[in-house]
Amino acid sequence: MTQPQPNKSYENVRMGVDYYPEHWDEEMWEKDIALMKSSGVAVVRVGEFAWSRMEPRDGEFEFGWLDRALDLFARYGIDVVIGTPTHTPPRWLTAKHPDVLPILPSGAVYQPGVRGHRCFNSRSLRHYGERLIGRLAERYAKHPAVVGWQTDNEFGMLDSQSAQAAEDFRDWVYRKYGTLDNLNREWGTVVWSGEYSEWSEVTPPLGGSPYQNPSFLLDFARFQWETVADFQNGQIAAIRAHCPDHFVTHNFHSYPQRLDLYKVGEALDFASFDYYPNTSPDKAATSPYSGALSLDATRGVKRRNFWIMEQLSGSPGAWMPMWRMPQPGYIRAYVWQAIARGADTVVHFRWRSAHIGAEQFWHGLIDHSNVPGRRLAEFAETSGEVRRLAPLLEGTSPEAQVAILMSHEQLEALRIQKQTDNFDYYENLKEYHRALTKLGIGCDVIDWRQPLDGYRVVVAPHLYLLDDEAAERLSRFAADGGTLLLTARTGVKNLNNVCVMQPLPGLLADCAGVAVREYDPLGRDVVRLDAEDGEQYACSQWADILDPAPGGRTEVLARYGGPVFFAGEAAVTRHAFGHGETYYLGTHPEEEYLRALLLRIAQERGLPHAEGLPAGVQVSVRAGASGAYLFVLNLSRETRRFRLGGAYAEAAGGEGLLGGRRHSGGELELKPYGVEIFRF
Structure with a gap:
């Protein structure tokens, strides 16, 4: 039997807001909703923190208030997305079932009172959460306002050390390795007498020391990724049982995330993102580019258009001192940036600044005064523009011939064992993306395991972990006519986070056409980089000293300069491979060099680009x-x-x-x- 597919209302281009009816006197609701309608609001998100109002006591469900709110939205023709409220388990649940609360690496209990106090391994949380979600889904399956669901809120890594997390991790390890002999060999536990002699000895990394076995730490991260995905899958099943024609999404946030977005995103209809571009003047030069990467990365979770589930509406402040208030035009510009990069719906956080609770100074479209002002007017103007252009933009999406490969496994492995004091996987990836953005080159940011069909250029930074499958796929891409760009710290380890005993870049050496004779972890030290055209640049972080492969198919594009023992040695190369080519950057050059190199590639490959774009x-x-x-x-x-x-x-x-x-x-x-x- 064919599974019914969710409706396609999520592909409409429109605007929305986040609204918390439980925070406001009911007498305010209709006036708020009427103003939303006249301001161009087409969709709202509700409910993701409201468990205690939906179920104030165990098994006592109170949905009357939500019925009345949803009926009002339906009357005004505004669609509703319901957030599942498992991000904030109520006090009656944590008191009755303390296993709901995570145990932090320090051994402390993550107490209720803030939010996010839920251990994803807790059986009680799964039971009670899915029970409530099932009731919600059954009740609102046919409600005319409800079109979709958001799971939980802003999933992240908790590193819970609870008894259930320990038991589940032990089972996960057993399923992966089968025997203690395999486990000890693959993790290399002979070091520091870390060998396991009984399965009961396998525990989470109690204490959270960063100096524990790196294979063990990476697997604990992988275990957590699967745990969060399974936790979400239980929610999706509870929703789908009653609402097969509703979409399900999740609001990711704050990249880089240790959590594997791709693993969690597998079961979603589309991804969502909570977008808060920095308003501070000192961030004005970098925030638009960091934001562009975040948007492209969100699109890459499902390789399709996405939603913004929270968009900046005013000065944020709660988890940090307040930022500057967005200047006139800021709200509008960043809406259009999100849509330009694949957002179909942009939902603003929040309708009105909260007058209670911890986030009172995370400002909404309307201030505490409750007097509509400049920001709401700008939102309404933008909503009008979006509504006018929606018929043209619906069904469109960004198209890119360049992809950057992003890997949460690389991110986590390089977090576990930092390479130098100035080496950061995501920040380096950001610089490649920023160089492409400044050249006007469209770019997808996708999981490093995804197919590469349709791309002409693939940038694959720091493939520190590598296996035969990934190496073969990338080599085939280049051999079939693609341009592949590799960087330092490629092929260092296998997927168990164990160093390989072969010259770097390991499994990609033939494709790259170089061998790393020696390397120097530069850290913050800056070394001159002499390009083949006579231009001089700076590089830092790392220096692979490269030996081009014999045969004359590898050309040196830049060499190290200055007073270092490897002055004159190859730093950047291009290797003709099959019908394509592979660039290898043995160092991390300054942005101007990256822009020059990527411009050369764009010109040679005929990629659409725009030279000379001003800053911003x-x-x-x-x-x-x-x-x-x-x-x-x-x-x-x-x-x-x-x-x-x-x-x-x-x-x-x-x-x-x-x-x-x-x-x-x-x-x-x-x-x-x-x-x-x-x-x-």
Whole structure:
């Protein structure tokens, strides 16, 4: 029997807000909802923290208040996403079943009173959580306002050391390795007399010391990834039993996440992200690019369009001192940035600033005064623009010929054993992405295990862990005509986090056409990098001293310079491999070198790009049956005047869909946080 598919309402391009009816007097609800409707709100999220109101005592369910709220939304034609409230187990549950609470690596209990106080291994949490979710799903399966569900809230790694987590981890290890002999061999436990002689000795990393066996620590992370995915799968099953035509998503947050987004995302219809671009002036130069990576990474979870489930509406402040308030145009610009990179719905957090609780100063669209002001007006204006362009944009999505491979296994392994004091996996990945973004090159950020069909260039930073399957797939991509870019710290270990005894880059040595003779962990020390064209750059973090493979198919593109013992040695190479090529960067160059190298690749491979974009200006393309749409965004605090050349010059000479005026010869002027969209 074919499983019914969720409705496709999640593909509509629209705006929304997060709303907490349980926080406000019921007399306020209809006035709020009427104002939402007139402001362009098409969807709201509710309920993700409301367990104690839904079930104030064990087995006593009170949904009347939620019925009335949902009925009001239905009356005003606003769709609703219900959040499952397992992020905040009520006090009656944690008192009755203390196993719900995680045990932190320090041995302390993660007490209730904040949020996130739930051990994913707790059987009590699973039982009571799925019971409540089943009741909600059954009750609202046919409600005219309810279109979908969000699981829990902002999953993350807890490293719980609870008794149940320990038992589940032991079972996980047994299923993977089968015997203690296998386990001891694969983890290398002979070091420091760490060998296990009984299965009962296998425990979580009690105390959380970073100096424990790295194979053990990586497997404990993998165990947690599967635990969170299984915890979520139980919720999805409870929803699907009653709501097969509703979508299910989850709101990821704050990259980089130790949690494997791809593992947790497998069962979702689409991914969502909580997007809070930094408003502080000192972050103005970097925040738009960090945000672009976060959006592309979210799209990569399912390799399809996504939602923003929380978007910045005002100055955040609760978990940190308050940030600066978003300037005029900021809210609008970042909505369009999210849509440009694949968001179909943008939901703002929150409708009104909370007047109670810990997040009172995480500001919403309306301040505590309850007087609608500038930010709500900007939201309403943006909602009108989104509504007007939605018929064109629906069914479109970003299209990229370049992919960056991201791996939570690499991230975790390099966190467990930091390579130098200035080496950061995600920050380095961010620099490659930023260089591509500044060149106007569209880029997917995908799981390192995903198929590579359709890409012309693949950037694969720091494949520290490597196996035959991944190496063969990447080698085949290059041999079939692709351009592969590898970096230092590739092929160092196998997937058990054990160093391999072969010259680096290990299994990719033939594809890369180099061998690492020796390496120097530079850390923060800066070394000169001499490019083949005579330009000089800086590099740091790491220095692989490269020996090009014999045969003349490997050319040296840059060498180390300056007063180091390896001055003159190869640092960056290009190797002709099959019908394609592999670049190997044995160091981490400054951004200007990365931009020059990626520009060269774009020109040689005929990739659409835009040279000379001013700081803070980004371009993105969404395409579909209705055509292709070029988004040009000034995400800076200053007016930018520039000529948009290259592949986008003709498009930028047309009539803007937002401004309604023509731009001669690609000449554009965008005010601070200005946006224009062109159809081509």
